[in-house]
Amino acid sequence: MQLNLEIWRQVDNKSEGFLEKHKLEGVTGDMSFLEMLDLLNNKLVKENKEVIAFDHDCREGICGTCGVVINGRPHGPISGVTTCQLHMRSFNDGDTIIIEPWRAKAFPVIKDLSVDRTAFDRIISSGGYVSVSTGQATEANSIPIPKEDADAAFESATCIGCGACVASCKNSSAMLFVGAKVTHLSLLPQGQTERPNRAYNMVNKMDEEGFGNCTNTGACEVTCPKNISIENIVTLNKEYIKSNLS
Numbered sequence: 001m002q003l004n005l006e007i008w009r010q011v012d013n014k015s016e017g018f019l020e021k022h023k024l025e026g027v028t029g030d031m032s033f034l035e036m037l038d039l040l041n042n043k044l045v046k047e048n049k050e051v052i053a054f055d056h057d058c059r060e061g062i063c064g065t066c067g068v069v070i071n072g073r074p075h076g077p078i079s080g081v082t083t084c085q086l087h088m089r090s091f092n093d094g095d096t097i098i099i100e101p102w103r104a105k106a107f108p109v110i111k112d113l114s115v116d117r118t119a120f121d122r123i124i125s126s127g128g129y130v131s132v133s134t135g136q137a138t139e140a141n142s143i144p145i146p147k148e149d150a151d152a153a154f155e156s157a158t159c160i161g162c163g164a165c166v167a168s169c170k171n172s173s174a175m176l177f178v179g180a181k182v183t184h185l186s187l188l189p190q191g192q193t194e195r196p197n198r199a200y201n202m203v204n205k206m207d208e209e210g211f212g213n214c215t216n217t218g219a220c221e222v223t224c225p226k227n228i229s230i231e232n233i234v235t236l237n238k239e240y241i242k243s244n245l246s
Helices: 033-046 118-127 147-157 164-168 175-186 195-208 219-223 231-245
Strands: 003-009 018-024 096-100 109-111
Touching: 018 033, 118 175, 118 195, 147 175, 164 175, 164 219, 175 195, 175 219, 175 231, 195 231
Parallel strands: 003 096
Antiparallel strands: 003 018
């Protein structure tokens, strides 16, 4: 398979970027999207050219490290799939693929396709945690949790914090990410200690980091690789109101 690639190149956040064109041959349908980029980088090394920087880690759709905008859509054309789990059989011979980084004020470009997503870490540090007592571990069955709550908490906890929701939102909102974290912890007994202030602190930190407001267009839910429901934003709004009243 031969592909025509147009890839965003940018030295750093203060430099102007541009789309660089490449023709790549030898791509197979079994390759993942990141393996295709590896193949291109190998070609660039042989040509003594600067390789393309991009984010990756586990390559199993778990860590949330990978993520690029592929032909205008975060993580590419298939729903519920991360960039690293997208395979090249989703494209055709001769296709032109435009590859860009997450574009958001709160996600400054480090280099090329790699962006700084530590703003998410700072939001988590502001309230996305639980208090624990040191010492011997508590018996798991000593804290019964209704199955409905456990299932709902698990669905929200599947958020991997990749930032696709931010990249797809016209306002670069992080409401789906924050909503998933707040919903997850609000449903579990371990998360009740910080609950009165969690949503207030996390939303304020989100605003401080430069993320925009939610306008309920639903793009975040569509592009989320873990199919996190927009209902988490509803829960976040409720928790935020309670935080302001407490």
